[in-house]
Amino acid sequence: MPGVTVKDVNQQEFVRALAAFLKKSGKLKVPEWVDTVKLAKHKELAPYDENWFYTRAASTARHLYLRGGAGVGSMTKIYGGRQRNGVRPSHFSRGSKSVARRVLQALEGLKMVEKDQDGGRKLTPQGQRDLDRIAGQVRIRLAHCFYWGTAWGGEGPGKATLGQEMLKRTTAAW
Numbered sequence: 001m002p003g004v005t006v007k008d009v010n011q012q013e014f015v016r017a018l019a020a021f022l023k024k025s026g027k028l029k030v031p032e033w034v035d036t037v038k039l040a041k042h043k044e045l046a047p048y049d050e051n052w053f054y055t056r057a058a059s060t061a062r063h064l065y066l067r068g069g070a071g072v073g074s075m076t077k078i079y080g081g082r083q084r085n086g087v088r089p090s091h092f093s094r095g096s097k098s099v100a101r102r103v104l105q106a107l108e109g110l111k112m113v114e115k116d117q118d119g120g121r122k123l124t125p126q127g128q129r130d131l132d133r134i135a136g137q138v139r140i141r142l143a144h145c146f147y148w149g150t151a152w153g154g155e156g157p158g159k160a161t162l163g164q165e166m167l168k169r170t171t172a173a174w
Contacts, residue, residue, distance in 0.1 A: 004136040006065050017138045018058035018131065019051065022110075028057060029106050042083035042093040053103070060103050061112060064123050065131050071120030075100035 006014060022028045034053045038046055049055065056079075063078060064070055070078075079095035104121055107113040112127030123131070 004132065004139045006062060006131050006135045009135045009138045009142070011062065013138050013142065014135055015055060015058045015062060017141075018061060018134050019054040021134055022057055023051060023054045027110055028054065029109050030054075031102055037099065038096070039079065039099055040081060040093060040095040042081055053106075056099065057103050057107055060100075061107060061123070061127065061131060064113060064121065065128065069116040069118055069120040069122050072097055072100045072104065074120065075104070 030053050035050065036046060038044075039052075039056075060075060063075070067074075076094040076097055079100065080093055081095070082090045083093035084090050104113060107127075108115075108121070110127075111124060112130065113121045114124050116122045
């Protein structure tokens with residue numbers, strides 16, 4: 001759909017769609033250790049979702065689309081969280097540098113990301129085009145689901161109750 005960008009669609013729906021696209025393409029190089037690694041030192045367990053690497057890659061690509069030049073350090077800040085210290089106060093803790101680096105390297109292998117001359121990494125024109133294309137598909141699917149009510153249990157035109165607010169927000173610029 002022409003004129004639709006990543007900023008125009010719901011971020012959760014977009015990340016899900018991009019992760020499904022990356023998994024379906026089979027070109028994203030996934031490390032062997034993805035089933036045993038924690039994503040940060042403040043986490044207690046590994047992720048429950050077995051496809052978390054695709055979701056993280058999609059989320060990272062979206063962040064690079066929105067921010068521009070961002071490197072491994074900024075990705076660790078984005079994916080950091082609260083470290084609980086028992087009876088002492090909690091503090092912020094960064095995410096894993098290894099995971100952030102491997103995700104960026106995997107996206108570089110797909111030619112979606114390239115190294116920026118000012119440091120960090122940025123999206124390539126091909127990567128930006130792919131993300132905008134998927135955003136257009138998400139917009140069309142959301143409009144179809146809203147009209148026919150298939151995604152939220154409705155049975156025909158105008159029967160969808162959930163997601164109407166989400167559609168209003170995503171179609172404001174349409």
